[in-house]
Amino acid sequence: MxxxxxxxxxxxxxxxxxxxxxxxxxxxxxxxxxxxxNINPLGPPQGVITALQEGMSAVIRYPDPGHRRFKKLLAAELDTDPKRILVGNGAAECMALLLMGLTPRTVGVVDPCFSEYRELSLKFGSDIRSVCGHPERDWRADKADVMELLARTDLVFLGQPNNPNGVQYSLEDIREIAVCAEQEGTWLVLDEAFIDFIPPKDRQTLMPELQDYPRTIIVRSMTKFYAIPGLRLGYTVAHPDVIRKMAGKQVTWSVNGVALLAGEACLGSGRxxxxxxxxxxxxxxxxxxxxxxxxxxxxxxxxxxxxxxxxxxxxxxxxxxxxxxxxxxxxxxxxxxxxxxxxxxxxxxxxxxxxxxxxxxxxxxxxxxxxxxx
Structure with a gap:
C-alpha cells in the first residue's frame, strides 16, 4: 500500500x-x-451575521490597533485585566507572537499535537524537543515526561484539550506542570482552542487562577466555537510582561475591523x-x-x-x-x-x-x- x-x-x-x-x-x-x-456545525450565532451585515460600513475605517472595545468585553467575560490580554489574527498568530516575543532557543512539544507548534517554532529558529503520548492513555503523555521536557526546553506547548485526540489533562496534573514550569523558568503555553466545546463544569483550565502562574500562558481561538474561521480571531491571556513582548512584535492592524465586530457579537451571543x-x-x-x-x-x-x-x-x-x-x-x-x-x-x-x-x-x-x- x-x-x-x-x-x-x-x-x-x-x-x-x-x-x-x-x-x-x-x-x-x-x-x-x-x-x-473542526468547526461548530450550527454556524455563527445570528447576532454575528446581523453585526456583520449592519457593520460593513466599518470597512472604510482602519480597525482599532489596540482592539480596545473587544478586549474590554473579553476581559469582563474572563474576569481578568485587559492588560493580560492580546488579541490576534487567529490563535496561530498568537503562537507566532509568543515565539517572536519570548525567543525560546528550544521548544518542547507533546506528540501527537497541532502541527503549528513544530512548524512555527522551526520558522522562528527554535530547536524542537519532544515526548510522546501513549495509546493506553488516549495519547496523553505521562506527567513526569512533560515535566522532564520543561526541564530541558525554554517553552513547551501543550494542547488542552489536545488536537488530534481531543483529550484533556486533569486540572491537578496541569497545576503540577505549571508549578514545574515556574521552578524550571520555562514558559508553558496551554492551547485551549477547543475548550469551549467542553461543558464549563468539565473544563480543566487554569484560567481562573492564571495569575498564580506567571510563566503559564493560555491561547484560545474564537473561530472554531463561533464558526468564523474565515475571519481569524484568537487571543492570549498571560502576565502583562508577556503581553507587552508579544505586542511589540505584532504588525499594526493585523486583526481586521470585521473580525473585531464579529468577536464583539460572539461575546454578546448569550448562553x-x-x-x-x-x-x-x-x-x-x-x-x-x-x-x-x-x-x-x-x-x-x-x-x-x-x-x-x-x-x-x-x-x-x-x-x-x-x-x-x-x-x-x-x-x-x-x-x-x-x-x-x-x-x-x-x-x-x-x-x-x-x-x-x-x-x-x-x-x-x-x-x-x-x-x-x-
Missing part, C-alpha cells in the same frame, strides 16, 4: 482545504461534506447558543463513537468536537481519505502526525444529518474490500 499515490489534501498542513480537494477529486469545493475541519452547541456536540459525538465502534474501528473517546480513530488493516489513512473524497467526504489524515501511525484519521463532529451520511458512506467504503488495497 503506497499512500504517495493518493491525493494529499493537507498540502498546507491542515484540514479544511477544499480548494486542494476540489482539484484532487474533481468536484466543486462547495460540494464536499468537510469532516477535515442559548452555547448550550445548543454543547448539547449537539455531546449527543452527536456519542452517536459517532457508537457507529464507528460498530464498524470495529478503534476510536479515542475525546471530549472536543472531533474524534481520532484508527482504521483496520489493510487500510491506510491516505487510501481511506481518497475513497471518501471520491464519495464527496473530506477526512483528515493523521498519518503525518509524529507519534501516530499510517492508519490514523480525524473526523469532525457535525449535525445529525451530516453524521448519518458520514456513517453510511464510511460503512460503504469499508465494506468494499478491494478499496483498501492498492
Amino acid at each position: 503506497n499512500d504517495k499515490k493518493q491525493p494529499l489534501i493537507e498540502v498546507y498542513g491542515h484540514g479544511g482545504d477544499v480548494e486542494t480537494a476540489a482539484a484532487a477529486f474533481g468536484r466543486q469545493a462547495s460540494a464536499f461534506l468537510d469532516y477535515s475541519a 442559548e447558543y452555547e448550550l445548543a452547541t454543547l448539547q449537539l456536540i455531546r449527543a452527536e459525538r456519542e452517536k459517532l463513537i457508537r457507529g464507528l465502534l460498530a464498524m470495529e474501528l478503534d476510536v479515542t473517546p475525546g471530549e472536543a468536537n472531533f474524534l481520532l480513530m484508527e482504521l483496520p488493516r489493510p487500510w491506510s489513512a491516505g487510501r481511506f481519505q481518497s475513497e471518501m473524497g471520491r464519495c464527496g467526504v473530506l477526512v483528515r489524515s493523521c498519518a503525518m502526525y509524529p507519534g501516530l501511525g499510517e492508519r490514523h484519521i480525524r473526523l469532525a463532529v457535525k449535525d445529525a444529518g451530516a453524521n448519518d451520511r458520514l456513517l453510511a458512506i464510511t460503512a460503504e467504503v469499508l465494506g468494499n474490500p478491494s478499496a483498501g488495497v492498492t
Whole structure:
C-alpha cells in the first residue's frame, strides 16, 4: 500500500482545504461534506451575521490597533485585566507572537499535537524537543515526561484539550506542570482552542487562577466555537510582561475591523447558543463513537468536537481519505502526525444529518474490500 499515490489534501498542513480537494477529486469545493475541519456545525450565532451585515460600513475605517472595545468585553467575560490580554489574527498568530516575543532557543512539544507548534517554532529558529503520548492513555503523555521536557526546553506547548485526540489533562496534573514550569523558568503555553466545546463544569483550565502562574500562558481561538474561521480571531491571556513582548512584535492592524465586530457579537451571543452547541456536540459525538465502534474501528473517546480513530488493516489513512473524497467526504489524515501511525484519521463532529451520511458512506467504503488495497 503506497499512500504517495493518493491525493494529499493537507498540502498546507491542515484540514479544511477544499480548494486542494476540489482539484484532487474533481468536484466543486462547495460540494464536499468537510469532516477535515473542526468547526461548530450550527454556524455563527445570528447576532454575528446581523453585526456583520449592519457593520460593513466599518470597512472604510482602519480597525482599532489596540482592539480596545473587544478586549474590554473579553476581559469582563474572563474576569481578568485587559492588560493580560492580546488579541490576534487567529490563535496561530498568537503562537507566532509568543515565539517572536519570548525567543525560546528550544521548544518542547507533546506528540501527537497541532502541527503549528513544530512548524512555527522551526520558522522562528527554535530547536524542537519532544515526548510522546501513549495509546493506553488516549495519547496523553505521562506527567513526569512533560515535566522532564520543561526541564530541558525554554517553552513547551501543550494542547488542552489536545488536537488530534481531543483529550484533556486533569486540572491537578496541569497545576503540577505549571508549578514545574515556574521552578524550571520555562514558559508553558496551554492551547485551549477547543475548550469551549467542553461543558464549563468539565473544563480543566487554569484560567481562573492564571495569575498564580506567571510563566503559564493560555491561547484560545474564537473561530472554531463561533464558526468564523474565515475571519481569524484568537487571543492570549498571560502576565502583562508577556503581553507587552508579544505586542511589540505584532504588525499594526493585523486583526481586521470585521473580525473585531464579529468577536464583539460572539461575546454578546448569550448562553442559548452555547448550550445548543454543547448539547449537539455531546449527543452527536456519542452517536459517532457508537457507529464507528460498530464498524470495529478503534476510536479515542475525546471530549472536543472531533474524534481520532484508527482504521483496520489493510487500510491506510491516505487510501481511506481518497475513497471518501471520491464519495464527496473530506477526512483528515493523521498519518503525518509524529507519534501516530499510517492508519490514523480525524473526523469532525457535525449535525445529525451530516453524521448519518458520514456513517453510511464510511460503512460503504469499508465494506468494499478491494478499496483498501492498492
